Amino acid sequence: MRPAAVAVVGGGVMGASAAYHLAARGHSGVVILDRADGPGAGSTARATGGYRAQYATDVNVRLSLLTREKLRRFAEDTGTDPGYQPAGYLWLAATPAELAALGAAREVQHAAGLREAVEVSRREIARLNPAISLDGVIGGAFFPSDGFIQPLKILEGYLAAGARHGVRVEWGVEVTGFGRDAGGRIVEVQTSRGPMSTDAVVDAAGPWAAQVAARAGLAVPVTPLRRQIAITAPCEVLPADMPMTIWAGDGFHLRVRDGRVLLLWPSQGVPDRPFDASVDPAWVDAVTAMAHARVPVLRQVPIDRASCRAGLYEMSPDKHAILGAAPGCPNFYCINGSSGHGVMHAPALGHLLAEIICDGRASTLDVSRLDPGRFEAGGGALNAVSELL
Numbered sequence: 001m002r003p004a005a006v007a008v009v010g011g012g013v014m015g016a017s018a019a020y021h022l023a024a025r026g027h028s029g030v031v032i033l034d035r036a037d038g039p040g041a042g043s044t045a046r047a048t049g050g051y052r053a054q055y056a057t058d059v060n061v062r063l064s065l066l067t068r069e070k071l072r073r074f075a076e077d078t079g080t081d082p083g084y085q086p087a088g089y090l091w092l093a094a095t096p097a098e099l100a101a102l103g104a105a106r107e108v109q110h111a112a113g114l115r116e117a118v119e120v121s122r123r124e125i126a127r128l129n130p131a132i133s134l135d136g137v138i139g140g141a142f143f144p145s146d147g148f149i150q151p152l153k154i155l156e157g158y159l160a161a162g163a164r165h166g167v168r169v170e171w172g173v174e175v176t177g178f179g180r181d182a183g184g185r186i187v188e189v190q191t192s193r194g195p196m197s198t199d200a201v202v203d204a205a206g207p208w209a210a211q212v213a214a215r216a217g218l219a220v221p222v223t224p225l226r227r228q229i230a231i232t233a234p235c236e237v238l239p240a241d242m243p244m245t246i247w248a249g250d251g252f253h254l255r256v257r258d259g260r261v262l263l264l265w266p267s268q269g270v271p272d273r274p275f276d277a278s279v280d281p282a283w284v285d286a287v288t289a290m291a292h293a294r295v296p297v298l299r300q301v302p303i304d305r306a307s308c309r310a311g312l313y314e315m316s317p318d319k320h321a322i323l324g325a326a327p328g329c330p331n332f333y334c335i336n337g338s339s340g341h342g343v344m345h346a347p348a349l350g351h352l353l354a355e356i357i358c359d360g361r362a363s364t365l366d367v368s369r370l371d372p373g374r375f376e377a378g379g380g381a382l383n384a385v386s387e388l389l
């Protein structure tokens with residue numbers, strides 16, 4: 001049996017970050033197992049590339065601030081430029097209730113140290129993003145060091161730097177089961193390439209995290225949720241440094257990436273097919289109509305239907321990450337459930353999971369609110385003041 005001190009299931013941005021941080025701390029024998037033929041087969045390659053610290057819960061704000069610190073020295077740590085571009089996130093409110101939700105979130109942000117997060121008037125909104133129609137907009141929120149990152153560069157950076165620290169990656173290997181000892185600890189990982197003995201397992205399988213956990217007899221409440229992106233033909237009607245602009249009421253948002261405009265708007269997944277990540281043409285029509293009404297300059301730019309894509313969010317019941325040992329198994333660690341914020345939080349979560357595994361607890365941040373046991377009866381699941389934030 002080939003051995004692994006830590007078997008990381010999933011070589012997306014989460015698994016790569018966890019593996020890198022463990023190895024950088026001197027942990028030897030870290031092996032990533034991924035059933036795909038190479039990097040970027042999961043959600044990481046589908047992400048929009050947004051980074052923000054404007055959240056409504058203390059723990060999410062602090063995860064983003066830790067990530068910001070790590071993005072600023074990412075090139076030094078890993079040798080790869082993560083493409084961090086602080087273009088800002090501009091939230092727009094159409095009702096007093098939406099404005100109040102943004103204000104309540106801002107109080108949480110200020111308390112966590114995000115002092116530059118501000119309320120913005122219609123006039124300031126027009127200055128920050130002159131292309132949008134202010135019809136119905138009554139105000140908003142802005143934070144300048146939110147912005148953009150390049151998901152595949154972060155993945156690449158952690159994989160390359162991890163390899164230099166001794167992380168081994170086995171692509172094309174599916175994890176099919178686990179063997180436990182009499183005390184309930186995982187001692188063996190069963191794979192499509194045969195069994196592997198191990199001291200610990202990290203479940204970094206993104207939208208498939210619950211399925212991987214189930215193979216160890218564990219319940220990790222992560223469910224897939226389809227997210228679609230409509231993409232325009234190449235154009236120059238909006239500037240590359242336009243802030244991510246989000247209508248707080250319905251979550252419609254847009255950004256410019258690689259000379260095209262990306263349009264997003266949350267929708268339901270495909271009924272009875274939770275892992276279906278196909279693009280619904282009717283959704284593309286609807287989001288295009290929204291874009292034309294809200295960003296008039298886009299009326300002259302066609303949608304490139306062949307480029308539109310979808311992927312899967314990895315939802316947890318309270319839309320917060322699940323981090324730490326799973327209840328019922330002390331050496332099965334979760335780093336999943338980020339609910340659509342996984343690329344931006346991977347640098348922080350990988351760092352924190354390495355602390356949990358190496359030291360028995362996270363010391364850089366208090367992440368007790370992310371404990372996998374919080375969903376059990378009477379657990380303290382997190383509530384945000386707004387659905388989107």
Ligand SMILES: Cc1cc2nc3c(=O)[nH]c(=O)nc-3n(C[C@H](O)[C@H](O)[C@H](O)COP(=O)(O)OP(=O)(O)OC[C@H]3O[C@@H](n4cnc5c(N)ncnc54)[C@H](O)[C@@H]3O)c2cc1C
Nearest residue numbers: 010012013014035042043044048050175206311342343344
């Ligand atoms: C349309 C869209 C837009 C998004 N935008 C953003 C954004 O702007 N900012 C942001 O921070 N996040 C965004 N996200 C979310 C982000 O993509 C995810 O949170 C993140 O990529 C999760 O990373 P991961 O490594 O956990 O999962 P993945 O990248 O999905 O990796 C999981 C890996 O596990 C492997 N695997 C699964 N089961 C097994 C098994 N049994 N054996 C072996 N391997 C297995 C898969 O092959 C896969 O490679 C977006 C997601 C989507 C879909």
